[in-house]
Amino acid sequence: MSILIDKETQVICQGITGKAGGFHTTMCREYGTQIVAGVTPGKSGQLFDKDIPVYDTVDFTMRNHHVDATMIFVPPLLAGDAIEEAAEAGIRLIVCITEGIPQKDMIKARATVMKYRATLIGPNCPGIISPGKSKIGIMPGYIHKPGEIGVISRSGTLTYEAVWQLTTLGLGQSTCVGMGGDPIHGVGFIDLLELFEKDDQTKGIVLIGEIGGSDEEKAAEWIGKNGTKPIVAFIAGKSAPPGRRMGHAGAIISGSSGTATDKINALKNAGVTIVDDPTEMGKTMLSVLSNKAVV
Amino acid sequence: MYLHEYNAKKMLRECGIQTPQGIVAKTEHDAETAIDTLKFPLYLKAQVLAGGRGKMGAVKKANTRAEAIAAFKEIRKMIVKTIQTGPQGLPVDAVLIEEGQVISSEYFAAISVDRAASCPVLMVSTCGGMDIETAAREKPESIIRIELDIVRGIADHQARRIHFALGNSTVNPRTTQRFLNGLFKTFVDNDATLVEINPLASTFSGELIALDGKIVLDDNAFPRHSDWAEYDKQNKRDQLEIAASKFDLNYVKVAGGSIGCMVNGAGLAMATMDAVKLYGGEAANFLDVGGNVDVEAATAALRILTSDPDVKVILVNVFGGIVRCDIIAAGLLAASKEVHVKVPLVVRLDGTEAIRGLDLLKENGGSFELARDLKQAVLKAVLLSKGNYVNTY
Numbered sequence: 017m018s019i020l021i022d023k024e025t026q027v028i029c030q031g032i033t034g035k036a037g038g039f040h041t042t043m044c045r046e047y048g049t050q051i052v053a054g055v056t057p058g059k060s061g062q063l064f065d066k067d068i069p070v071y072d073t074v075d076f077t078m079r080n081h082h083v084d085a086t087m088i089f090v091p092p093l094l095a096g097d098a099i100e101e102a103a104e105a106g107i108r109l110i111v112c113i114t115e116g117i118p119q120k121d122m123i124k125a126r127a128t129v130m131k132y133r134a135t136l137i138g139p140n141c142p143g144i145i146s147p148g149k150s151k152i153g154i155m156p157g158y159i160h161k162p163g164e165i166g167v168i169s170r171s172g173t174l175t176y177e178a179v180w181q182l183t184t185l186g187l188g189q190s191t192c193v194g195m196g197g198d199p200i201h202g203v204g205f206i207d208l209l210e211l212f213e214k215d216d217q218t219k220g221i222v223l224i225g226e227i228g229g230s231d232e233e234k235a236a237e238w239i240g241k242n243g244t245k246p247i248v249a250f251i252a253g254k255s256a257p258p259g260r261r262m263g264h265a266g267a268i269i270s271g272s273s274g275t276a277t278d279k280i281n282a283l284k285n286a287g288v289t290i291v292d293d294p295t296e297m298g299k300t301m302l303s304v305l306s307n308k309a310v311v
Numbered sequence: 312m313y314l315h316e317y318n319a320k321k322m323l324r325e326c327g328i329q330t331p332q333g334i335v336a337k338t339e340h341d342a343e344t345a346i347d348t349l350k351f352p353l354y355l356k357a358q359v360l361a362g363g364r365g366k367m368g369a370v371k372k373a374n375t376r377a378e379a380i381a382a383f384k385e386i387r388k389m390i391v392k393t394i395q396t397g398p399q400g401l402p403v404d405a406v407l408i409e410e411g412q413v414i415s416s417e418y419f420a421a422i423s424v425d426r427a428a429s430c431p432v433l434m435v436s437t438c439g440g441m442d443i444e445t446a447a448r449e450k451p452e453s454i455i456r457i458e459l460d461i462v463r464g465i466a467d468h469q470a471r472r473i474h475f476a477l478g479n480s481t482v483n484p485r486t487t488q489r490f491l492n493g494l495f496k497t498f499v500d501n502d503a504t505l506v507e508i509n510p511l512a513s514t515f516s517g518e519l520i521a522l523d524g525k526i527v528l529d530d531n532a533f534p535r536h537s538d539w540a541e542y543d544k545q546n547k548r549d550q551l552e553i554a555a556s557k558f559d560l561n562y563v564k565v566a567g568g569s570i571g572c573m574v575n576g577a578g579l580a581m582a583t584m585d586a587v588k589l590y591g592g593e594a595a596n597f598l599d600v601g602g603n604v605d606v607e608a609a610t611a612a613l614r615i616l617t618s619d620p621d622v623k624v625i626l627v628n629v630f631g632g633i634v635r636c637d638i639i640a641a642g643l644l645a646a647s648k649e650v651h652v653k654v655p656l657v658v659r660l661d662g663t664e665a666i667r668g669l670d671l672l673k674e675n676g677g678s679f680e681l682a683r684d685l686k687q688a689v690l691k692a693v694l695l696s697k698g699n700y701v702n703t704y
Contacts, residue, residue, distance in 0.1 A: 036633075092531065092534070093534060093535060115602075116531045117531060118502055118529050118531045118532035118535075119424055119502075119504055119529045119531065119532075120461065120499065120502055120529070120532065122429075123424070123429055123430055123431070123461045124461060124462065126429045127429075127430075127461070142632070154602075154632060154633050155632055156631065156632050156662055156663050159662060169578070170578065171576065171577065171578020171579065171582075172576045172577075172578060172579075172632065173574075173575055173576030173578065173579040173630045173632060174576060174578030174579040174581075174582050175578070176579075176630045176632055176662060177579055177582070177630050177661075177685065180630070180661060180662070197577055197578065199424065199426045200424070200426065200429050224578070226577075226578055226581060227581070229426045229427075230426070230427060231426075231427075234427070250582070252578050252581040252582045252585060253581040253585070254585045254588070255565075255581075255584045255585050255587070255588040255594060256581055256584070256597070257563070257565055257566075260563050260597075261530070261563075262561075262563065262577055262580070262581055262597055264577040264578070267577060267578075267581065292585075292589060293586060293589055293686075294582035294583075294585060294586050294685065295586055295684070295685045295686035295689065296686075
């Protein structure tokens with residue numbers, strides 16, 4: 017098994033008639049994702065890609081289809097509301113790709129997601145992929161390979177780099193999740209670690225963090241108590257100057273908190289193998305797994 | 312983005328919070344008018360986007376007109392240096408001239424975003440003037456911390472809790488409540504991620520006055536606040552950073568580095584800088600070209616890197632996802648025709664259309680140093696930055 021999504025997952029796209037939404041819906045479909053419908057207010061009755069029906073609202077969509085997950089490509093100032101619409105309509109898994117959503121909107125959206133007990137991935141993220149089964153997101157499918165490594169990350173292209181290193185060395189992936197680089201976001205490291213811990217297919221985990229916030233420290237605490245699978249971690253931003261926002265709104269060292277060193281130490285103490293060199297994430301996972309096999 | 316104190320206080324006043332009488336002055340003429348209008352004693356405060364002004368002598372008290380004018384002149388020409396500003400420091404944009412207050416007590420009050428709890432958090436402390444980290448360490452019992460509901464704001468019982476904890480009998484409970492509601496309004500209406508008043512002073516007549524004000528706005532909310540353009544301008548001091556923002560490029564200059572980096576994605580950009588450092592080099596900047604880079608933006612990125620005199624080598628690291636490597640390659644070719652690149656240019660392309668991109672670069676000659684993966688790219692760039700590398704792909 018993989019986590020959160022598999023071959024059977026039925027997906028809709030909110031913002032399907034937009035440029036990015038349309039393009040990535042097609043890409044996901046080509047990868048094998050079951051796209052059942054799309055939503056764009058005012059565009060109901062249209063067909064996308066010849067046979068995908070478009071509806072005005074998520075609620076209407078749910079009356080006509082079984083929907084497990086949604087992929088959101090709505091513009092930033094409207095995306096928080098789109099997340100709430102999906103949660104309220106009863107969608108269990110919400111993947112929000114949109115970058116640049118104001119924090120105030122995300123605080124409200126997250127509260128609604130919690131209220132309806134949905135799972136939110138993102139925003140400002142590449143999405144989720146269970147290689148060979150389904151992808152809900154913007155990652156290039158072909159760099160992945162079905163296998164036994166779970167990947168969790170706060171980054172986009174750095175995740176591709178890690179995945180590519182794994183694939184090149186013959187290490188496939190069970191599921192890869194990009195949680196996104198925003199300060200207010202949905203699922204965190206711990207939620208995903210719990211799922212990977214329970215997943216039989218997953219034999220090892222690559223965790224990619226970055227400066228800012230304290231998610232990595234909290235993950236370390238959880239790992240120390242509950243982790244049984246080997247974990248390799250890289251924390252980006254060791255060389256970042258303090259007080260400056262490094263692209264991601266969440267990647268900022270404020271005062272003495274959020275530094276890479278604190279995160280690395282916390283994870284090390286929890287028994288995680290730290291990679292200092294981002295060019296050796298795959299290699300390190302390989303050697304950790306083969307050491308374990310020898311033991 | 313950060314606000315100057317005088318802009319922050321304007322926002323606070325608009326939300327019903329009292330601040331001292333004050334006038335902001337840029338020229339000596341403005342300063343004289345202000346000094347003649349306001350009542351002594353006066354405080355003259357440098358307006359710079361960096362903390363720790365008091366310690367730098369950038370806040371001065373004046374009891375006479377002559378003292379005030381001398382203080383204005385001195386502060387206006389200061390270069391304020393802190394960790395955030397780097398060794399080159401920041402010039403003083405303007406001076407806020409304010410009437411001194413007779414106060415009975417000083418407090419700390421702030422609302423910020425609690426990332427872990429994903430909600431606004433109100434923090435009030437009886438240790439005014441002390442920064443909250445120090446207060447938390449030395450007098451944790453002085454701090455009240457309340458997680459807020461962003462829709463509901465501050466409930467009556469929460470305001471009461473704060474009021475009675477401050478224990479100031481000259482201040483009316485309604486004054487405390489009005490102040491707290493004003494603080495929350497400032498936070499929510501302006502899409503702030505931090506509103507901090509330190510010190511907040513109480514007067515002998517029972518008023519609460521914000522003696523200082525610090526506000527950080529959420530950059531993501533920029534599109535719905537047309538009046539933020541001025542603040543944005545004040546935040547961008549570096550000419551190259553200004554140029555980058557015009558093309559939606561995320562650029563942060565790093566002092567002392569020699570390898571100019573151009574990467575797609577923030578995480579990969581940071582990781583590239585980390586790798587450069589690990590292999591013995593120093594990155595001159597963080598530059599994330601984002602997911603929608605076209606030939607024009609790639610050209611702009613290359614122009615920014617080449618116009619930085621510190622840059623001795625350029626390292627392009629692109630892992631194509633949404634971004635197609637052949638477009639990046641075309642951009643590099645076009646850019647290198649337009650921009651005269653005098654320094655070596657190391658290119659690593661992987662992911663979507665990488666092979667086509669690399670072929671394009673090879674066919675068109677040019678002086679690109681191609682690398683097959685991240686490690687090789689970083690190694691080449693570091694060696695080239697030290698001037699001791701001769702080899703081709």
